[in-house]
Amino acid sequence: MRLGNRLVRYQSNCVLRHAPIVQAVIATFLFAGTIGSAIADTTDAGEKLFKVCKACHEIGEGAHNKVGPHLDGIIGRTAGTVSGFNYSKAMLEAGTSGLKWDHENLAKYLERPRDFIAGNRMSYRGMADTKDRETLIAWLGKASSAKAAVDPKALPVAVPISAEARSFTDIVLAQKGDPEYGEYLAGECVTCHQSSGHADGIPSIVGLPADYFVHALFEYKTNVRRNEVMKLRVVNLTNEEIAALAAYFSKLEPK
Amino acid sequence: MQGGLTRRHFGLLLSTSAAVLAVPAYLRAQGKPKVVVIGGGAGGATAARYIAKDSENAIDVTLIDESAKFTTCFFSNLYLGGYRDFKSITHGYDKLESNYGIKKVTGRAESVDVAAKTVKMADGSTIPYDRLIVSPGIDIVYDSISGYSKEAAEIAPHAWKAGPQTELLKAKLDAIQDGQNIVMVAPPNPYRCPPGPYERVSMMAHALKGKGYKNCKIIVIDPKEKFSKQALFQEGWQKHYQGMVEWYGPSVHGGIKSVDVKSGAVTTDLDTFKGALLNVIPAQKAGAIAAAAGLTDDSGFCPIDASTMRSTKDPNIFIIGDASIAGAMPKSAFSANSQAKVAAMNVRGDLIGSKVFPAKYANTCWSLIETDDGVKVGAQYAPAEGKIAATSTFISQTGEDAALRKSNYEESVGWYSGITADMFG
Numbered sequence: 247m248r249l250g251n252r253l254v255r256y257q258s259n260c261v262l263r264h265a266p267i268v269q270a271v272i273a274t275f276l277f278a279g280t281i282g283s284a285i286a287d288t289t290d291a292g293e294k295l296f297k298v299c300k301a302c303h304e305i306g307e308g309a310h311n312k313v314g315p316h317l318d319g320i321i322g323r324t325a326g327t328v329s330g331f332n333y334s335k336a337m338l339e340a341g342t343s344g345l346k347w348d349h350e351n352l353a354k355y356l357e358r359p360r361d362f363i364a365g366n367r368m369s370y371r372g373m374a375d376t377k378d379r380e381t382l383i384a385w386l387g388k389a390s391s392a393k394a395a396v397d398p399k400a401l402p403v404a405v406p407i408s409a410e411a412r413s414f415t416d417i418v419l420a421q422k423g424d425p426e427y428g429e430y431l432a433g434e435c436v437t438c439h440q441s442s443g444h445a446d447g448i449p450s451i452v453g454l455p456a457d458y459f460v461h462a463l464f465e466y467k468t469n470v471r472r473n474e475v476m477k478l479r480v481v482n483l484t485n486e487e488i489a490a491l492a493a494y495f496s497k498l499e500p501k
Numbered sequence: 502m503q504g505g506l507t508r509r510h511f512g513l514l515l516s517t518s519a520a521v522l523a524v525p526a527y528l529r530a531q532g533k534p535k536v537v538v539i540g541g542g543a544g545g546a547t548a549a550r551y552i553a554k555d556s557e558n559a560i561d562v563t564l565i566d567e568s569a570k571f572t573t574c575f576f577s578n579l580y581l582g583g584y585r586d587f588k589s590i591t592h593g594y595d596k597l598e599s600n601y602g603i604k605k606v607t608g609r610a611e612s613v614d615v616a617a618k619t620v621k622m623a624d625g626s627t628i629p630y631d632r633l634i635v636s637p638g639i640d641i642v643y644d645s646i647s648g649y650s651k652e653a654a655e656i657a658p659h660a661w662k663a664g665p666q667t668e669l670l671k672a673k674l675d676a677i678q679d680g681q682n683i684v685m686v687a688p689p690n691p692y693r694c695p696p697g698p699y700e701r702v703s704m705m706a707h708a709l710k711g712k713g714y715k716n717c718k719i720i721v722i723d724p725k726e727k728f729s730k731q732a733l734f735q736e737g738w739q740k741h742y743q744g745m746v747e748w749y750g751p752s753v754h755g756g757i758k759s760v761d762v763k764s765g766a767v768t769t770d771l772d773t774f775k776g777a778l779l780n781v782i783p784a785q786k787a788g789a790i791a792a793a794a795g796l797t798d799d800s801g802f803c804p805i806d807a808s809t810m811r812s813t814k815d816p817n818i819f820i821i822g823d824a825s826i827a828g829a830m831p832k833s834a835f836s837a838n839s840q841a842k843v844a845a846m847n848v849r850g851d852l853i854g855s856k857v858f859p860a861k862y863a864n865t866c867w868s869l870i871e872t873d874d875g876v877k878v879g880a881q882y883a884p885a886e887g888k889i890a891a892t893s894t895f896i897s898q899t900g901e902d903a904a905l906r907k908s909n910y911e912e913s914v915g916w917y918s919g920i921t922a923d924m925f926g
Contacts, residue, residue, distance in 0.1 A: 426856060427858060429555075430846060430856075430858045431858075431861070433551070433839070433842035434839065434842075434861065434863050436919065436923055437835060437838050437839070437863075437916070437919055437920050437923055438912075438915060438919040438920070439919060440918065440919050440922050440923075441922075441923070442922065444918070445915070446914065446915050446918040446919075447912060447913075447914040447915025447918065448912060448915025448916060448918075473912075474877070474879070474895045474897075475865050475877065475879055475895075475912070477895070478879055478880070478881055478893055478894070479863065479881065481893060482861075482881045482892055482893060
């Protein structure tokens, strides 16, 4: 019964030693920043669903183009027509051939964006649930300001971020990032964030505006966004390196 | 040359002028510098792709691998657990050929003539190189466990190189009946994928639990006193698979003496453990070509220069991935992919004088314990005093909430898509 005794010793040992430590770590891995939501505080189901869109799209008063076009006046808008946004060829063609974002088309698009308009750049797999799509579309109609923004470029570019983050972003972007150095450094990013812009469990960072990119990294550094992997990568980056990465990724085109 | 001739430029001049002299004008296109990569896994495929991509066709890249398709060892545990099918962890090289102009040679590299700078293939052909990247992964040291052999692995699979062995282990796992036990012999350090054996235990337990089996045990006989993410796995086993997993280190079993694959028995100093399924993961060494090329040291792995991944034994050869001695970096696909980029940059610097930046390395290893319960460990690395040393690290904590664990798993799925796209284009 040597085995028995040693097992008991071992098992009691390990159970005690590794008693769970309760930690209050609240992490949403969604690439959901704190940006651009001029929406009322009451979180309804549609707004919750919009969280996944928020990384790339703004809606409501003051919304401007980010990775994706702003969504003001989206319902009824002709595809590919927000001024100042660099659309894919596929989306422009869809617009030219008369595609309008009515409820029906939006629902089809959101279900499987890549199937509905082949070759468009939106890095989103799709929303499988019919009800979720309806809820989201209804919310989009409600949240978008009454009329479409006239010229998104004329809107204030500064996003509502903390003074600290703003000053960090300014300091970093004051130096001209070297995209070639950025491309080398990006080797570390593209192991997870695909250089094609496809997203599959890890958000796309291709084409992110430099300002947004630097601000996001600052938030990882300061635990506003909580992700240990990202924090680890970011704390080791110098300002020069962050600027180089921002320069590289902001110019990268999704495939 | 104004502004002086650097060593790198000098080498470039030499190689181009030699090429111009040696071949007729119409063949000058073939006078491009040649890179041969042995091994088409996380290290080799990445290196081949980055050299071809970033040199914009200025370098000829040949990628040698025995297989026409590559099955990733990473995520093969998720195949055992039923989360992935085999096809989803198997990848072709067609995009590397069509999109990047890489020449894929399917065959076994047998030896390297370092003086002539040629790779000799098993079929007798030779492939010349200016720079060689050796990324063969690991070979199993069968005789590190008495009673184990290549033949024995057909009965008691190691499944530590993905492919038929993985499918064999899955078939044997699927055949387990309620009440039967599984015995795993875990490997000694250093080995590929430190948390791998324990993730595998978790995935096997998940599969058995999923069938409603209540009387199966997975017994792990470990030659190590401690293992990667130990607290996390043991917490997870308690939580999800209570009473199913027994782990014994050498202070309990006293030492592994032998295995008998026919009876499924592992004999230790303490006792003999028997299972209907025996999974023996022996000690490991660098893939055979590394030793054949004279690149290994007494450890069986390959010493490298920490700032370039260049072999300390031959300046024309780089070694990346599991076969290299990469200091504090674990042997993982993530590490190999990271090392590949440093090697690729230095190869381009050598051959076409492109910019070489200071080396930086990274690793993250995710492990799945049970559905939506993923944990991770990671670090950043940089060369320091001749070795690759960690500059910062993190590891998941015990007692974390479910949302974080779920996001870890989702992140690992995203990483799988990311790294395989980074490898295979």
